[in-house]
Amino acid sequence: MRMNEWAVRFGEASDGDPAIGAMAKDFTCTYLYDMGSEKAIIEMVDGKVYRINISPGPMDAYDFALRASAETWREFARPVPKPMYHGIWAASFRKDLKIEGNTLVLMQNLRNITLQFELLRKTGVPV
Incomplete structure (x- = not known):
């Protein structure tokens, strides 16, 4: 799967998830998935995917990062x-x-981040 295809699938799955929608009005943060050869910065605003940057540069900001090998992802x-x-x-x-990064932001949004992380089982990963 190509990175841009994954970004669309992930964004649609997140925005359409009823649990995230029910709890996420204050879910606003920006975080990085570092998958080794692929990286994405997910920007959340009021529980919706505002933007997914699939070509982040070294100066692109985010609150926290989850980094692992492609095998782990x-x-x-x-x-x-x-x-x-x-x-x-666990991982x-x-x-x-x-x-x-800023683990306080992660903890403030932990339930929604966990739900989004679990969406990877539906959307797959681009690595």
Whole structure:
């Protein structure tokens, strides 16, 4: 799957998710998915995907980043992932996922970030 196709699928899945929609009126932040060869900055405003930057430059801002190898991202995206790939905390403790940046913003939006992360099982990943 190409990066631009993934961005459209991910944005539509997030904006159409009823749980995110029900809880996300204050879900406003910007974060990076670093998948090794591919990166995307997701900008959320009031619970909707405002923009997905699929070609981020080194000076493009974000609040926090989730960085892992392509292999880890592919495992996250499986319909039933292996143990320790089922969520960001498990993978950060046992696998190669790194959480960087303003973790306060991550924690303030944790439920919605978790729901979006789980959408990868529906949308797949571009790596």
